[in-house]
Amino acid sequence: MHIKREFWGLLFFFLTVGSFTSAESNKIIVVPLKGAVSPATAETILGSLAEAKRTGATALVIKIDTPGGLLTSTREIVQGILNSPVPVIAYVAPAGAQCASAGTFIALACPVLAMAPGTNIGAAHPVSPMGKLDETMEKKVVNDTVSYITTLAVQWNRNKEWAEKAVRESVSINEHQALRLKVADLTAENLNDLLTKIDGKILRLPSGVITLKTKGVPVEEIIPNLRHRILQSVSDPNIAYLLLLFGILGIWAEFSTPGIGFPGIVGFICLLLAFYGLSALPVNIAGVALIFIAVGFFVLEAHTPMFGLLGLGGIVALLFGSLFLIRPYSYLRVSRISYVAASLVFALLIFAIATFAFKSQRRKVTTGKEGLLGEIGEARTDLAPEGTVYVHGEYWTARSLDNSPIKQGEKVKVEKISGRTLLVTRCRE
Template identity: 40%
Template structure:
């Protein structure tokens, strides 16, 4: 009986780990930025802590920031847990930065109907000069060659993807030794890689994925927020909203709400710009453009200051993201730029202008509001007497000769709570 129990215990002990294997799965359907880099770093840590047999990354990205790509690649190369990058679902693309991440994986796979490639460094607005372009290209080529050699993949194709922006379908990628296999779905992928031996930072590992349970890991709210804020278009809009809010607060002290919203937007914008390759000359031009719009409202320049503001804001927006430091989609959309410049121009020339004109308008309350009002004399004004204004009886002095009782009068001024009036004539209005 004891032997039977011992055999059962040994059987459970030996077979237990086989059926307790776990695959940690994440989905990366976004640009490569600090948020996605943090997410992958956290996923690797969770996979290591929970002793997962591998980390599976479902990848679909047009590219992103080169610095974030380097961080992700470094995390994958140093991981003690095998990392499987699966370009999926059908129609997905591992573009630009995605090429580096896919080739850095211990096992690279693609779904039918996907493609990979076009990793040439590009800029968002404008063009790099020849020297900067050559530096960026050579640096990216050396980077992808080192990754390909580490994983025994096609280094020559990787260099061409950088230098000539070539792309491959999933079947071409398999034929050219860019990926390890093609799988139609997640379970087929896990079945195909089961039993494969991979080398990680801690040694050689044999994957046991056929009967493994799949545990999904989602982005945290902080990572999702940072992912949204990492979009340069969002940072640009937040920065402009922050400027507007602070300007409103300065023009109307005590309004509080514009100041709070402006401060929050400005802090978020500066935090986001900290993660992006911001050109501070472009930032200064945007601020200078807003200042010129404000001066146009205060100073009669016949539109010269407004024109300068438009030019400064447009140039600053074009220069806001530094050229030569991105691998793809890290720039401002022209639609966003044109819309922001147009709305800002109209806003300052019309809305704020109308507000300032209202501030200069005649007071509608208090004694000063009585000037120009029409009343009726209750007694003969020669020159003093009384008049009825707004249902109230006031002392009044005629400043233009005798005014009979019962005549309409118009207020021309106020002195020591005594109205100065003159006879009202229809032609005087």
């Protein structure tokens, strides 16, 4: 009986050791943090932390190049880093990369902070996505943010005075200044240089004291999947802005040519992606309101042509809305080329519509209203009792003469004309 107990004990020991050994991957995982910090970014980094823990990785390196982003996503990432049993190394790279705003919090949360040549860190003043706050509320937000960032700095014995200035005064420093002010732990030319320099470094993590063994360890780089790349791309202010405009154009085309469906579907998808991207950006409500006013003008111009007057008003609203869309002192902003080019495209489209309207008007004067009387057309929308019909090669606003509903696709006959509205009846065949 005693021999059996020893046998099963030894078997359990070897099986346990075998399982622990298989869990040790002896690798370093590298995950990129590029672009705006968004929910997609948090998902990728938290997933990488879970993978590092599951495989028993030696360390996780976050390669940072970000202008900032969403605070809620930043807090999720920071919480994951602080509670990770695997040491996390922030590496601001490549040369010329920035670690601004939200990126500063993420970098300071890591036990090791390294910077490549020609990089910078800082400018962490909080930016509200709802526009400028009143003085009392802004003071509360700033004080809370200062408390948060100094706590992170103290966690790894970094310069908390500089961390406070990064929030209150939006100061930004390069890699040499960061090293001198004890914000960064070291500078490294590249990833291999980084892993060589931190080899043997002792870290006191919540899980215990560990000694990094990184020299010559295999590196596995996490490549974001297609879903993440799409969601991350739409968080770029220029792409989000262009998607918003494509969405507007699609909805406008749907109203202009009812019954097609495809422009409306594409426009709706573009708007959803744009709203996702804008949710991670410091959006100005006035800018959004002006853009939607522009949408209203464009739709009205398509439905009740005013020879470009409503379209012109839409272009002006679009231009100012684009200027005000993203808060100007944020690192995340729409480039001038984007909104100027977009406004010019919409101007050309409105000019084309106005030209077509003038030509149509001249053609109708030449032929007279009688030219349309008795014409047979097709209802392109339901007339209940008003809608759109296609008659004589043109789209017209029409109303059922006897107020009886006419379904889309049914043939109609022009009986009377009231201004720019055709009075029609269902065509009896």
